[in-house]
Amino acid sequence: QSVLTQPPSVSGAPGQRVTISCTGSSSNIGAFYPVHWYQHLPGAAPKLLIYDDINRSSGVPDRFSGSKSGTSASLAITGLQAEDEADYYCQSYDNRLSGWVFGGGTKLAVL
């Protein structure tokens, strides 16, 4: 059971928009810790997509965007492409656990 809750899967057709939610609590996202997002392609190393809630990492297309409100954060992907098929993880810090925490991951399928 992950401290940060993500939907196990989302899907969309090419060109569509999808969002992936990341729900935490008052000891992590709600405590104003930043949320970071990673893309994990099969057989590759995870890659930083979004840092500090809303900032795109270098080289990440502007089709990817992050937002945060209260105890939740979201990753939005517009103009879906086949190459976006991957697992996506949110990450933050939890002061009750005194450590960094990841969401359970969301598998994105591009139909």
Next chain:
Amino acid sequence: EVQLMQSGAEVKNPGESLRISCKGSGYSFPSHWIGWVRQMPGKGLEWMGTIYPGDSNVRYSPSFQGQVTISVDKSINTAYLQWGSLKASDSAIYYCARQWGTTTRQDYNLFDPWGQGTQVTVSS
């Protein structure tokens, strides 16, 4: 270019010991935390622990405290993750990643970049 290069895949028997490595290049290795992350088969990412190469200060996740040892040799820009007695449940991919942030608060840190991962298989 900042890079982390991990040691190769390992196949071990239960009860054996193991140390895997993570070598950093392209940046000041002693000045950035290195974290270790586990991915069990078909599962998500789990933070295991983090070390500061400059002074070998280590923080462990409560879930992994006592189960693994994290160490570093800053003279060769290399961090290590080791087990004294492996179990089948230790079979997983293990990633190292540089941890850094846009503020001085360590708890705000993210993981970037990541090593390519080390597959550890424990089976009799």
